Amino acid sequence: MAVRAQQRGGLSTALIALLPAAIIVVLVGLFLAFNPIASLREVPPVEAVAFEQTVLTPNRIELRIRNDGPDEVTIAQVLVNDAYWAHTIGDPTLGRLETTTVAIPYPWDDGLPLSIALLTSTGVTITHDVEVAALTPRTDARTIGIYVLLGLYIGVIPVAVGLFWLPALRRASDRWLGFFLAFTLGLLAFLLIDAFAEGLEFAAQTAAVLDGLLLFAISALAAAMALVALGDRLGRETGSAGQPRALTGLALAYFIAAGIGLHNLGEGLAVGAALAAGEVALGTFLVLGFAIHNTTEGLAIVAPIRSKAARPALWHFVALGALAGAPTIAGALAGGFTLSPAWSAVAFGIATGTIAQVIWAVGRSAGRDGALRSSFGLLGFLGGLLFMYATGLLAG
Amino acid sequence: MRVARRRFLRGLGAAGLAGGAGALASQGRSGARAAAVPGHGGHGGMGAHGGLGAVGTVDHARNGFTPRQLLTEFDTGAISKDASGRTVREYELFAVNKEIEVAPGVFFPAWTYNNRVPGPSIRATEGDRVRVHFTNGTGHLHTIHFHGIHPAGMDGVPGAGEVGPGETFIYDFIAEPFGTHLYHCHSAPLLDHIHRGLYGAFIVDPKGGRPDANEMIMVMNAFDTNFDGENEVYALNTIAFAYAQEPIAIERGRLQRAHVINITEFDPLNSIHLHANFFHVYRTGTKLVPDDFTDVISMIQAERHMIEFTYQHTGQFMFHAHQTEFVELGWMSFFEVS
Numbered sequence: 001m002a003v004r005a006q007q008r009g010g011l012s013t014a015l016i017a018l019l020p021a022a023i024i025v026v027l028v029g030l031f032l033a034f035n036p037i038a039s040l041r042e043v044p045p046v047e048a049v050a051f052e053q054t055v056l057t058p059n060r061i062e063l064r065i066r067n068d069g070p071d072e073v074t075i076a077q078v079l080v081n082d083a084y085w086a087h088t089i090g091d092p093t094l095g096r097l098e099t100t101t102v103a104i105p106y107p108w109d110d111g112l113p114l115s116i117a118l119l120t121s122t123g124v125t126i127t128h129d130v131e132v133a134a135l136t137p138r139t140d141a142r143t144i145g146i147y148v149l150l151g152l153y154i155g156v157i158p159v160a161v162g163l164f165w166l167p168a169l170r171r172a173s174d175r176w177l178g179f180f181l182a183f184t185l186g187l188l189a190f191l192l193i194d195a196f197a198e199g200l201e202f203a204a205q206t207a208a209v210l211d212g213l214l215l216f217a218i219s220a221l222a223a224a225m226a227l228v229a230l231g232d233r234l235g236r237e238t239g240s241a242g243q244p245r246a247l248t249g250l251a252l253a254y255f256i257a258a259g260i261g262l263h264n265l266g267e268g269l270a271v272g273a274a275l276a277a278g279e280v281a282l283g284t285f286l287v288l289g290f291a292i293h294n295t296t297e298g299l300a301i302v303a304p305i306r307s308k309a310a311r312p313a314l315w316h317f318v319a320l321g322a323l324a325g326a327p328t329i330a331g332a333l334a335g336g337f338t339l340s341p342a343w344s345a346v347a348f349g350i351a352t353g354t355i356a357q358v359i360w361a362v363g364r365s366a367g368r369d370g371a372l373r374s375s376f377g378l379l380g381f382l383g384g385l386l387f388m389y390a391t392g393l394l395a396g
Numbered sequence: 397m398r399v400a401r402r403r404f405l406r407g408l409g410a411a412g413l414a415g416g417a418g419a420l421a422s423q424g425r426s427g428a429r430a431a432a433v434p435g436h437g438g439h440g441g442m443g444a445h446g447g448l449g450a451v452g453t454v455d456h457a458r459n460g461f462t463p464r465q466l467l468t469e470f471d472t473g474a475i476s477k478d479a480s481g482r483t484v485r486e487y488e489l490f491a492v493n494k495e496i497e498v499a500p501g502v503f504f505p506a507w508t509y510n511n512r513v514p515g516p517s518i519r520a521t522e523g524d525r526v527r528v529h530f531t532n533g534t535g536h537l538h539t540i541h542f543h544g545i546h547p548a549g550m551d552g553v554p555g556a557g558e559v560g561p562g563e564t565f566i567y568d569f570i571a572e573p574f575g576t577h578l579y580h581c582h583s584a585p586l587l588d589h590i591h592r593g594l595y596g597a598f599i600v601d602p603k604g605g606r607p608d609a610n611e612m613i614m615v616m617n618a619f620d621t622n623f624d625g626e627n628e629v630y631a632l633n634t635i636a637f638a639y640a641q642e643p644i645a646i647e648r649g650r651l652q653r654a655h656v657i658n659i660t661e662f663d664p665l666n667s668i669h670l671h672a673n674f675f676h677v678y679r680t681g682t683k684l685v686p687d688d689f690t691d692v693i694s695m696i697q698a699e700r701h702m703i704e705f706t707y708q709h710t711g712q713f714m715f716h717a718h719q720t721e722f723v724e725l726g727w728m729s730f731f732e733v734s
Contacts, residue, residue: 076501077450079628083724084499084636086447092501105447119628121501123621 045071047120050207051128052099052340055136061104061116063128064340067094068207074121080106081115097209108133137336147272147332154271155264155328158291160321162298169299169306177306179380184256184300185362186384190392191263192355198266199348205341212345219349220356223262227357231255250312252304252361257323259358260297262351264324268331269344292391296384297324304362448724450637452500459497461512463638467612470599471516473526483524485571489515490531491538491559491581491594498619498629499636499726506593507534507581513634514615514659515596518579520571522603528567532559538589541582542598543698545572553582574602576655576681576702578615591620591661593634599655602684609653609704610646616658616666616695616717616727627662629726630717636726643730648710655681656693657700666727667694668703669718675705692718707733 048069055062061080067073073094078087090100108114114130137143169180199216206212301320305312335344456462473485489509496506496513509515520526532538538559541552546569549556559565581594597613617634618627629636646652658666669692676686677693681702693701707713710733717727 074501076452077499079725082721083448084450084726086449086451119499119502119621121503123498123502123504123619123623123628125622125624125628 045069045073045122047071047073047122047124047126048208049073049075049094049118049126050209052207052342054128054130056108056130056133057136057138059105059107061106061108061114063102063104063116064099065094065102065118066099066207066209067096068209070096072096075102075118076121077119078102078104079117079119079125080104080108082117110134139337143336144333147336148329150271151268151326151329151332154291154294154332155268156321156325158294159260159264159298159301159325162295162300163302163317163321165299166302166306169302172306175374175376177303178374179376179383180299180303180306181362182377182380183384183387184303185359186381186386187296187300187388188256188259188355188359188362188384189381190385190388191260192352192359194392195263195266195348195351195355199345199352202341202344202348206345207340207342210342212342215342216345216349216352219346220353223350223353224357225353227255227258227354227361231357231361249305249307250316253301253320254323255358255361256304257301257320259351259354260300260324261327262347262354264294264297265327265331266344266348266351268328268333269335269347272332272335272337294325294328296387296391449640449728450500450726453641454497454500454635454638456635459512459635460494463633463635463642466512466514466633467614467639467644469517470519470611470613472519478525483521485520485524485526487516487518487526487528488531489528489540490533492533493535496593496634498621498631498634502621502629504593504619504621504629507536507538507589508593509540509596513593513595514613514617515579515594517597517599517613517655519599519601521601522572522574524571526567526569526571529564530559530567531564532561535561536589537561537583538594539582540567540579542567542569542579543577544569544598544600546570551582552579554584558583571600573682574600576657576678576700578657578659578698578700580659580698587661590659593617595659597655597657599681606653606684607651609651612644612652612654614654614656614668616656616660616668618660618663618666618722618725618727620662625662627660627725630660630666630722631726632729637728639729643712643732645732645734646707648707648733651704651706653702653704655700655702656695658695658697660697663719663722665694665696665719666722667692667718669716670705671714672709673705673707673713675703678702678704694718707731710734 046069048067050066050068051063052066053064055064065075075089075092075094078085078089085104085106087102087104089102091098092100094100102118104116110133112133114133115127116130117125117127119125137147169177172180199220200213203212203216206215298321301324331347471487473487476484476486478484492508492511494506494508494511495503496508498504498506506513518526518528528540528542530538530540537554539552539554539557542550546567550567550569551557552567557565557567577598577600579596579598581589583589595615595617597615599613614632615634617631619629619631619634620626621628631637632639656668660666674689674691677688677690678684679687679701681700686704693703695701713731713733715729715731716723
């Protein structure tokens with residue numbers, strides 16, 4: 001009897017909880033039926049279109065566009081470099097958030113700027129500038145190969161090389177160990193700022209209606225919280241009396257590798273997208289710069305496992321290197337072929353959240369060692385920041 | 397209301413909440429549109445220009461006027477004689493706001509005389525008494541300022557013949573001198589009143605007439621559809637590419653006479669160039685003998701010339717502004733000579 005009464009109580013609780021939702025549904029229905037603010041909208045429509053992807057193939061421009069304004073938009077004409085031009089478009093009328101593709105047969109010139117304007121039915125022009133027109137990479141084996149190679153060069157190899165600092169670290173004195181841990185922190189702080197700035201940049205390019213800034217922020221918070229939860233679980237397993245301990249050793253190394261890996265995913269996205277959009281030339285310096293820049297990341301990963309007691313098996317090093325470096329390849333491919341700015345904002349959001357949490361974890365670990373308080377520690381932190389800045393200049 | 401609701405559903409569909417609503421979104425106007433200007437083969441001549449041109453066609457019925465009407469129709473007024481035997485011509489003009497499709501699918505909130513841009517091509521003979529009954533059917537002040545010789549009170553400027561909403565004024569003057577003239581609104585701010593479409597041709601024929609010819613009105617105008625101070629549409633008689641999509645049919649060997657008037661706003665100059673031919677220029681149309689023989693002539697705003705030409709060959713002949721930007725933004729036309 002008691003059980004049944006309780007069940008009934010649970011059911012009615014659920015019903016009561018649903019009541020506000022039901023009221024909302026009714027109110028929405030009433031609003032749609034009578035639309036009391038319709039009379040306020042006798043103003044010209046607000047027309048906005050976001051350009052999500054531009055694909056340039058020989059004698060052809062293809063644009064993926066999204067209506068990111070509050071009102072319907074009808075694309076009436078397309079102008080290329082101030083000339084009305086033939087084009088095909090799926091449904092020229094785009095409802096809110098709808099996307100379509102505009103294909104323009106146009107003899108564009110390699111290496112020169114292109115200005116494409118959509119002229120809407122109300123005479124509004126929405127312009128998209130291609131800074132330097134270049135062939136969009138095709139998804140063939142050769143191009144994919146180039147992107148994979150690029151990812152290897154700027155991500156995987158440098159990080160793996162950096163891991164070889166471990167023997168040197170192991171011979172270093174405690175003071176130098178503190179220095180390198182602090183160096184790692186400085187390096188991570190640099191990556192945090194970098195990921196944050198990149199994320200904001202992509203957020204700004206994201207279709208307004210998708211709110212890139214919130215996408216970025218939510219991704220960052222979600223990533224940080226997920227890592228906090230994971231860290232707590234790992235800490236609890238190793239800790240005593242249910243009190244989560246600061247992460248140390250191999251677990252911390254994995255955390256750092258994960259954070260760096262996600263940053264490199266974003267970095268790969270940025271490089272891939274920039275290449276695809278023809279915004280940067282694939283110069284030797286870019287590749288070399290990123291390579292040197294990222295070598296330092298290997299050092300950061302092995303810093304927590306420099307103690308002579310910890311002797312991880314060799315496969316751990318392979319795993320750490322892959323975790324930190326391989327995402328660059330995935331990022332370069334994704335950025336080069338498909339992704340819209342919204343996804344890049346999400347990727348950099350995840351990287352930002354992850355790195356922030358990793359800094360927290362490394363900081364706790366280093367703080368416990370007292371490594372940061374020394375002048376060596378401070379110099380190390382600054383050194384990490386400056387080293388990343390200086391090597392970043394090479395890639396700039 | 398139903399439209400608004402459907403639009404709301406479309407939004408949901410796009411957000412992935414309602415699959416059924418997504419199907420709605422793909423209805424409505426659809427289908428790929430082909431290139432604009434008919435051009436491959438016999439008609440229209442823009443095939444050689446690849447993809448240049450507007451896509452689709454203007455709904456002239458909805459506009460209420462056709463490019464051909466704008467080109468060839470004149471308003472000679474209601475004719476009577478006064479006591480002295482002088483010909484009196486009475487014209488009815490009214491100002492009205494109207495949305496006009498200036499390029500396929502592109503709508504411009506125009507201010508018009510008699511529902512069209514340019515307004516009626518008013519025609520009289522030198523020495524006729526012209527009486528233009530002007531009624532303002534809009535919410536703004538408007539005038540009709542004629543280029544010609546007339547008393548100060550008939551000038552159609554603020555303080556002399558400016559007409560308030562719902563009011564009427566009669567511009568009353570003698571048509572002189574003969575020539576290719578124009579009229580336009582002169583209320584302030586002047587730029588708005590001209591750019592929005594309040595202008596038209598005012599043709600005064602010489603007393604002795606002119607040789608028989610096929611006469612055409614060519615008003616070079618432009619529209620700043622997004623109101624940023626630069627034109628998105630250039631045209632001959634308002635509709636971008638209109639005479640490229642439907643070339644003007646003329647006869648070989650027949651004298652052609654065009655009254656070319658520049659009323660382009662924002663750009664200091666406009667021009668006209670005929671392909672494969674030369675024309676006689678009668679500057680402002682005020683002489684009976686030509687001033688020049690050329691194939692391109694430029695004009696500032698309100699400058700206008702009468703040009704005469706004859707085609708010796710059949711086929712399609714381009715004519716257009718010789719400012720390539722204007723050409724590619726709509727001021728491109730063709731003669732089809734047969």
